[in-house]
Every structure is written in C-alpha cells, then in structure tokens.
Amino acid sequence: MALPGLDISDLINTSSSLERTLKPHQEFRFEVPPTASVTIKIKTDAPGTAELFGTELSRGTPYTFTGCKSAIYTWTGCTLIIEGAPSVEYIAEETPMSTYLNLHIALEKLRVAASDCPPTADGAQGPRILLIGPPDVGKTTLCKILTGYAIRQGRKPMVINLDGGSEGVLSVPGTLSAASFGSVMDVEDGFGNSPMSAPSAIPVKLPLVYYYGLEAPESGAKRYKKLVTRMSVAVNSRLEEDIESKNTGLIIDTPSFDNQSNGDLISYIVAEFSVTAIAVLGSERLYNTMLKSFSSASPNINVIKLPTSGGCVDRDLPFKKACRDAAVKKYFFGDEKCTLSPYTVTVEFESPTFALWEVVDSADGDRTNLSFLPIGEDESSLQGEEVRKLAPADIDSRFENLIITVLQVDANHATAKEVGESPVLGFLYVQEVDDKAKRMKVLSPVPGRVPAKALLVGKWPEGMFLT
Incomplete structure (x- = not known):
C-alpha cells in the first residue's frame, strides 16, 4: 500500500x-x-x-x-x-580509504591524549576538525566515515552540520544542526533519524537545530554568523557536561567553499569553534589559501590536504531536489519501514497566538521576491533586516507547499533578534492558504493545536508537493 x-x-x-x-x-x-x-x-x-x-x-x-x-x-x-x-x-x-583511516588514527591519538588529562584541564578537549572544499567532493561522506570510525572506537563525537543547503542532518533541509553520536549510525539513512513518534531499530539522536532558511551562507552572511555563534556556545556548554564528547571532539561539515570570497566565513567558523585541524578536499587552491591563512598565524591549527574519492560524482539539480523532497517527506510521513501519519491542523491568521516571520535574503540584489513585501513597503525597507514579521494581509497562496519552522520562543512579544536566533521546536507543511478567510491548513507531526510559538518561513527549501 x-x-x-x-x-x-x-x-x-x-x-x-x-x-x-x-x-x-x-x-x-x-x-x-x-x-x-x-x-x-x-x-x-x-x-x-x-x-x-x-x-x-x-x-x-x-x-x-x-x-x-x-x-x-x-x-x-x-x-x-x-x-x-x-x-x-x-x-x-x-580508493582514498587508507588515507581516511590514517586521519582517523591521528585523531584517535589526540583523543587518547585528551582522555588522559583531568576533565577541567585545557588538554581534555579532543580534536576539532573542519571539513571544507568545493561542491560534490565528499565532505559529508568523510564526515560520516570519521564519525563511524569514532563510534566503533567507543567514542562520542559531536557532529556539526553547517550546510543549510544540503538535505539536512537529523533535520530537514535549510537547517544547521549539532548532535552527539554515541551509538551506531544507520547504514540506510546515514546519520540516522531525529526523534519521531514511532519505534526505530537504530537509537534516535537528539539534535540541536537552528533554521537558516537560505540556500547559501552568502545569502545572509550576517545572520549565518549569528547562528554559528549560537551553535558554538551551545556546543561548548554541552561539552562541559559531557566529558566523553569533550574528549572525542568535533567533526564539522560545511557548505561548499571554493573561492577566496569565502575566506571570511571560514575564518569565522574556525574561531567560533576553536578548530584545531582543517581538512581540505578537492581544491589545491583552497588548500594553499588555508595554509597561508592559518599555518603561520595560528600554529595550533593543522591544515591538511586529502584526496577526493573517484566515486564522487556531480549531483545534478533534479537529483538534489529529489533528495531534499525525500528528506521532508520522511519527516512527515516516514518511510516503508516506519510509517508516520501527520495531522491536518487549521491555523487562524488573526489568532492572538499566531505570529509568522520571514527570513530576508540579503544577497538577493535584484529582489526577485519583492512580491513578498508587506503592503506599503518597498525595497529600502529590507535593508539591514534578517527576519521580519508578516501581517495577515501579507499571507496568501504563495506560501503553499512551503515549510514553516516552529521556534522555541513565544509568539507574543518575540523580538526579531529572538526569532532570528531561536532553536527549532519542529516543522509544519503548508497545504492550503485561504487568504479570504485568513487561515491555512498545515501538516503537523503531532496532534492538537499549533503551539503558541513564533513561526518562521524561509526561501529554502523551495516549495514541494507532499500530498
């Protein structure tokens, strides 16, 4: 069926x-x-x-x-x-597997040294490795390999996904996430499943998720950096309470970085997460740029060049979109092994507990989405904004088939700063918008009313048909 x-x-x-x-x-x-x-x-x-x-x-x-x-x-x-x-x-x-194994062994030696230090000592912090490179060179694959090897070694790596344009890690596309992995990963599903209302053969993980809502970091660099900072603060706080994860360290997956214009973002990530090693895949130029930027100025940061597997192939846009759609469908409907049944809920725009915000794309110079502007506002009103609140009159059928994020801040009196930097509580899918009746039907993974929390919609992932 x-x-x-x-x-x-x-x-x-x-x-x-x-x-x-x-x-x-x-x-x-x-x-x-x-x-x-x-x-x-x-x-x-x-x-x-x-x-x-x-x-x-x-x-x-x-x-x-x-x-x-x-x-x-x-x-x-x-x-x-x-x-x-x-x-x-x-x-x-x-294959490059022998090289990847050698990298794991080098990281494991650092973890052993960290485990031998007192928990409060500076040396108790395990290695923090950042994986960077152009598109489709195997960054996420290497992240899975290093995570899998660490788990098999009895470690608890903290995996951080900073690629909002990907299919998502333990979340839907358009998000940044972090989770501690202390149990085996799912062979079929990669990093595994986020918590769901159904049994799972593989222990579920409890990720910390932030919604970015844009395809590339450059589209909202200011807000992207803020989310990176929020993530780093939360991760460091968690590591102070989890000595196993602290000794194991971080494995950080990133968006595609293949030119010098990304240098500022890379440096920011390195500083925020106190990165100790940078692994560059698939770009000699990027490797040399990283050497010049960090080897002399930051002697505690090791920059290494890794070969790309011959199995890495370019994924065309239709394939990537199909993967994103599948990730969202799985969040709401599950799969053949784990069937989920989402609930249809009606949301009233004029309810006192309803507050819908939108992510602003600062890199969209031509403002092709000017139709999303509230009535009476022009392009100049977007300058400097990262998120903005929508009035009921601004919500129409253009929002159908989009994902709406339920944040952890209350709908009433939430500020733009709180909305832009709040962790995620869950996601809704917009089935139908009735702008005349000022309401919409959404799919929700849980029964009952939508929580009285701020809602946030972005430009990514793009609209998709789930039903």
Missing part, C-alpha cells in the same frame, strides 16, 4: 539478483535513482566484512537504498548480493 506523499507505489522493483565479489581494499560503487530501490547484503557463506561510509554492515542483513550515490568498502574482501537494478554499479580498486 502506498504512503501518502511518498509515491512508494511508483518505485521500480525488480527481482533480478547479482553477486559481486570484492577483493581486499576494493569498493563497490553504485547509484540508485529516487524512483528505484536496491537491496544489498553480505553473502553469509562467503568470508569477509564490509562497511558503508565507516559503518560496518551486518552479515546477512539486507539493506535497502533509494535515491543515493553510495559505496561499500571492504578491508578483507567479501561477496555482495544485490537485489534490484542500480543505474550505475562497478568495483573500484583505487
């Missing part, structure tokens, strides 16, 4: 089966389109083990993949059984 909004009935299924035998240090790379599914498992009557991005696969357990470009690596050699038809599949002999 198909789930509403998931179009699972349209998935391409096939009973075809094939085997691929991998030698030690080989990698099985495969691509699955969003409309297909592929199931892979390790053959139990053949020796060997395998892992996917640092997380070991259980022998004989089938794993189903949809809408992904992924790779399974083996240190020992193994035989894989593949059910379905990947759009691309091949075995690669040249």
